[in-house]
Amino acid sequence: MTTTATTTAGTRPPRTRLQRLVSILRGSPGVPIGGGALLFFAVVALTGHSWVPDPFAQDVINRLQPPSADAWFGTDEFGRDLFARMVTGTRTTLLVGATVSLLAGIAGVLMGMLAGYYGRLDGVIMRVMDGLLAFPSVVLALGLVAALGPRISNTIIALAIVYTPRIARLIRGVVLSLKQQDYVMAARALGARDERILRSHVLRNIVDVIIVQLSYIFALAVIAESALSFLGVTGSVTNPSWGGILSDGRTYIYQAPSMTVIPGILIALLVLALNVLGDGLQERLDPRLRGQFRG
């Protein structure tokens, strides 16, 4: 964006990227609060294995213990330390959430740009997206995981397929209106190739929209992943996950309620952080578009 024509009287656009970042951080409390919490979870996920006890060490005598000074979150049905397992599970949850939002973001932006920019492709791409959107997200993910198998990579693929059409539909709408902008028309009149227009005029102007939506998709993917592992269709013995612990905890809900209570609080906190971050970014970057997903 090299022109100053879009500047409204009285507000000067930030000049450098750093200034822009600072203005985003200062503009809305949601960004530092949500972003800070997300960063905290990320640090825990990346370093956790080095400072928690062995999450697989069994101690059957001390099974299903309530939280104490020894085991901060209590112990599970094998006497394994729940704090260590939750910290280790942070990695699984964040990995799935981040990868899903990244993959769905790439595929969705690609589909949305193609459909919005090329009228010929619009019908075909959007009908496929509409067809996929007809399935409730959890239900489609269940079906895909049931067919592909219960591995984490398959969960990621399934959820990426589920959320791609949601991003595609939104991006298509934005691209359709961008296409009518003078600078895109001008670029085309000057003979710029489609690839160049898409890259330097369209993509650059939807980056803000994409960033906002990715944090919402991240949040949805975390809930969906927990739901799938809660239902027991995905997850593995070697990778403890919050949803998985929650699912095991349900069996012992009478003896050890903390095993159910704590993972849910962690999921809620992470999703809350992502939603607060998304709201803050939206307020700052994309105030016109209140594109919220459900599901």
Place this chain on the structure above:
Amino acid sequence: MTAFIIRRLIALIPVALVVGTTVFGLVHLIPGDPVSVMLGPGASSAEIDELRDQLRLNDPLPSQYVAWLARTVTGDLGDSIVQQRPVLTVIAERLEPTIVLAVAATLVGVLLGVPFGITAASLAGRPIDRVLMIVAVAGISIPYFWLGLMGIIVFAVELRWLPATGYLSPFSEGWASLRYLVLPVLALGFSQAGFVARLSRATTLQVLQENYIRTARAKGMRSRRVLVRHALRNVMIPVVTVVGLSFGVLLGGAIVTETVFGIPGMGRLILQAIQQRDYPIIQGALLLVAMFNVLVNLVVDLVYVLIDPRISYS
């Protein structure tokens, strides 16, 4: 209007085709031989051949696809491998609790979410608005299935006010079913209420900037009356539409919530089918849920056009 409805119905065909193709393709996503996977390691080779024949898996893929579509269009979803009964019959027995749960949670979402959203918007920036919006964002962030479990711990285990699990049909058992529905419906409805409240607040803020609101204020109407007489209706139309279009999410949510409360609906059926590798059931359930969702969306669209005079359907 008839022409509009017909046009909308025709537009459903490609969507239904994509839904059908996805569901058909599921079985072909199974790594390895789907029939051995479905029958498990104990199956004899005669059984495997028989099922493969029955599912037409020996035919070339295009003819399998055409035959499957032709069969499905006539309402024949095949037979359950485990139960040896038509898929449609098995699913029909499980449809009611899921739909009851999804519809009831939708109502809770609207009845809680809209008043709170409008209140927040009319007090935008004040402490009450802040508090309501924090509750709303918590609503969409707390996993509804976990909220259900917390409900069980508090109201079933500790207080013993409500049963922890089970289901009675409100159609045959009447009010007695309410005790079983309260917890699952509230758990699912709370997250929907959070979504609806955020949506209603945003919509109200937009509506409050309209000229007719300013006119109403200018002629001295009290702000409460402006809200109820002029804003409420104009907020409800888009909100109810978006809520209707998000019905699918609650269908999915109901399917997860059923597991928490041991409700014998579609969710339990799908999970059981996944464990038993009963793919015809999984396929049939996905197909029906998706098509039901599409039809609900169509009805919502039609109602929207009917109740909003500003929109023409030509």
